[in-house]
Amino acid sequence: MTGQARERERPRLAAVTAAPAQGSATADDEIDLLALLRTIWRGKWLILLCALLTLGAGIYYATQVATPRYTASTAVALQVKNPQVLDLESVMSGVSTDDTSMNTEVEVIRSRGLLEQLVSELDLLQDPEFNATLRPADEFSLRGLLAPVLGDTPEALAVVAEETVLNNTVDALRGALGASVQRDTFILNVRATTGDPRKSALIANTLAELYIEDQIAVKFRGTEEAVTWLSERVTALEDELREKEDQIATLRSESELVSPEALEGLNRQAKDVRDRLAALQGQVARDREEISALEAALETGDVAEAVRLAGDATLRQLAQRVTTGEGQAMELFERRAETVLARRAGEVDRSAAQAASLESSLTRLQAQAEAQAEELGQLQQLEREAQATRTLYETFLARLKEAAVQRGLQQADARILSEATPGEMVAPRKARIAALALILGLMIGTGLVLLREAMRSGFRSPEELESHTGRAVLGQIPRMPIRKRAQLVGYLNDKPTSAAAEAIRNLRTSVLLSNLDAAPKVILVSSSVPGEGKTTQAIGLAHNLAGLGKKVLLIEGDIRRRTFNEYFRGKSDAGLIAVLSEEVPLEQAVLRSEEFPVDVLMGQKSSVNAADLFSSDAFTTFMTRVRETYDYIVIDTPPVLVVPDARVMAAVADAIVYAVEWDATPRSQVTEGLKLFASVGTPVTGLSLSQIDPTKMRRYGYGGQYGAYARYGRKYYDA
Structure with missing residues (x-):
């Protein structure tokens, strides 16, 4: 493949391999339950070991360390509103039926007062189970080791206040006691839990008896208090009643009042006098008016009017004689008129005197009626107060007699229904402790497995490596059973048919098929850091390619460390630097032997920087020449995260194999190494898992699934 073709192919490969990496980032946000279960299954032996250890510890604790505890229970039946001999609700009454009252009785049983009586009754201050100051110090316990720091020395414990000891003993006793209401009944169950079955029964029974005695004592105290208060109140009421009666007697003796009827007669008499006085005063007023009119008529000489007003027959006759003109008739008329006036004036004066007398009598009667009415009101008020005091006195006196009789009839509101028998062992519950210990062990083991899995940064399977990087895994190389390079x-x-050889053969096949259009000729092998099996893979891959009858050149590109001399016995005076500088022909510089049918070009120490050397035109020309001479060229490069040499040499490679040490190379290093190759436009062709440990692989649960180290391939490979 030409350089231009490689440049066209690499972007396409980068695009293809980048897509799965993006998808893997999305998949990381989801929980793979099947993978989680596989992880737990792979750590089954660790989980089982933890479970067995905690189970053994739990059984040892339950059988050898834990102190047996025994619980005894006493049943107490409550009397609900029981009828009393006398109706004295303020002194005696049964227990209410509501839940609040029942729960109150439960708290009464566990009250400090009753527990102090129980401590005194059973002398629990001398019992080391409740009095911690009597227990021997355990030098090997945590508290024993911290005793000097905490001040719990024998001398310090000896001076502990008695009150403190009593309080601590009561607190310890309360912790050993329990009380509850039996469902849908009025029965209280009193429980005691100690290290002795008979002691538990004794404590439960004694507490129930003290509870019943306390009920009677409370009622007796209530009755005594009621009798005392009623006695004081009856005495006070008796004195008050006597005082009221004395005041009534004194008022009756000092008052002129006979009865309310007499006061009513006096009021009627006053009314009669008032009526007579009013009539008399009216008559006097009318008489005086007539006298005045008569005097006026006489003065004016109106004889007819004077006769009419006087009403005197003699005066009427004299008026007739005056009319007839008798000589002395007028004089006689006047003398008679004066006599009539004098008589009429005397009558008016007597009437006025009589009216004054009646008015005086009326004033006296009114004053007497008012005084007697006030005294009658005071008397009636005193009588009402005396009657109220007498009624209250009689009521309290009756209650006093009832309370005095009731003192000898007190009964408790509860009774012991069934006494406690020697307690049954309730702790330690060996089956429960064993089950909890087993569950705890399983949880600890599972937690350790998951923690180990979470802290693991390496790769154990090609699926993990492919999912994380988005690139194909071309091979899985097990650790070779050799001690020296x-x-x-x-x-x-x-061992041409060993598992390692077959794994390298699979790697060769994958590399050659990585590009179906043109099989790669220049294969570059790199890794993240040293020690990941990169050189071993390069040597094995070159050896395997030579097995195809091809002419193969193996180049030691790591000229900084130059480790090939540890793998090959023969030595060469020339190397890569001499060939690049054309000091020595390639044919003379390569190292070849019968046991390794590959031309090996060793590295050489150079004064020129290695990265600059591989970036030079001389190296590019050299690679073009060897492409024409050899069928395959395998280049072992330095780690990509250490020096840039591998990225520089990648420009002349057709395929890049990235070695990842099994369960060792951190994920971050793999990601960073792949980024460095991609940053120069030479994405990695594929990855290989190297130095796989078959034993650990099977331990982790991968032994039956992957590659040449699977158990299914044992019949096909040499050990």
Whole structure:
């Protein structure tokens, strides 16, 4: 293929190989469940190992380390609103049926007051299970190791306050106790969990008894408080009632009031006097008006009017005589009129005096009625207050007698339904611990497998490599069983049907078929960094191409390190530099032997920079000449990420094989190396997985799937 044809072909290959890489980036955003399951299956032995280790640890803990715990339970039946001998709800009553009251009783059982009584009753301060200060220190435990730092020395524990010890003991006891309401019943289950089955039963029964005794004690205290309060109140009411009665007696003795009826008669009498006074005063006023009119008529000489007003028969006769003109009739008339006026004036004065007397009597009666009405009101108020005090006194006195009688009739609102028997072992639950340990081990193992997979940066299968790079994997080369580089050629000759030889043969086939229009003649082999099997592949590929009866030239392009002398026994005085400078003909510079039928052009140390040397026209002319002389030219280049030599030499290559060490070369390095080749317009033709470890491959679960190291090919290959 000419240089112009290669330049036309490389953009097409770059476009073809770039598309899968873009698709792979999209695929990375999705979770491949099948791949995840395969990953877990590949790590099945690690997962199984972790599961067995945690299972053993769990069984050891359950059987050798964990302290057995025993639980005993006492059933307490609650009396719901039980009837009492006397109706005294304020002193005695049953437990309410609502959930709140039932839950309250549960908390009462676990209250600090009852637990302190339980500690005192059973002397739990002397029990190391509840009193931590009595336990011997474990020097090998974490707390024992930190005892000097925490201050938990025997001397420090010896001076711990008694109150602190009691509080800690009560807290430990509360942690060992439990209480619950049995569903759809009024039965409380009191549980105690300790390291001794008999101790658990004793604690549960004792707590139930203390709970019942506490109920009676609470009721007795309530009754005593009620009796005391009622006694004080009855005494106070009795004194108050006596005081009210004394005030009523005093008021009755000092008051003139006989009864409310007498006050009513006095009011009627005053009304009669008031009526008489009003009539008399009206009469006096009318009489005075008549006297005034009479005096006016006499003064004016109106005899007829005076007679009419006087109403006196004698005066009327004298008026007739005055009319007839008798001589002394007028004088007699006047004297008689004066007499009538004087008589009428006397009558008016007597009426006025009588009216004054009635008015005085009315004033006296009104004052007397008002005074007696006020006293009657005070008396009635005192009587009402006394009656209310008497009623309250009698009520409290009756309640006092009831409470006094009730003191001897107290009953608890609960009773022990069934006593606890020696407890049953509830911990450790060996089956549960073993199951949880096994599950934990499986989770840890799976987590380690997934973590190892997540942290892995290399490639273990051609699918991974192709998915990540978007380029085809041309071959998969297993690690060759040689210790020294000088053994490589001998191994290729002695084991022509080995798995490694067949893998290189597959690589050769893939490279030659990479371009169906024109098989590549110049094949460049490179890698990301040193030590990835690049040189081994180049030598193996050249050896395999020579096996086709072709004339092959192997060029050591890595003139900086020059490692070919470690692979080949013969030596040559000339090399690549001498050939390029035309100091030595190519035929004299190449190294060839019977065991390696390939012309090997060794590298030489040069004072000129290697990249500049391979960019020179001399190297281009040399490559044009060897194309005509040889059927295939294989060039072993330096790593592309280390020096630019490989990218420079890629301009004269027909195919580029990029070696990737199995499960070692980081993905970022592979990506960066491919970018560097693509940046100079020479995209990589394909990749090869090198130095594959068949043992680890099978361990990871790939042994039955890929390449010459698959178990299905054992009958076809020499070991």
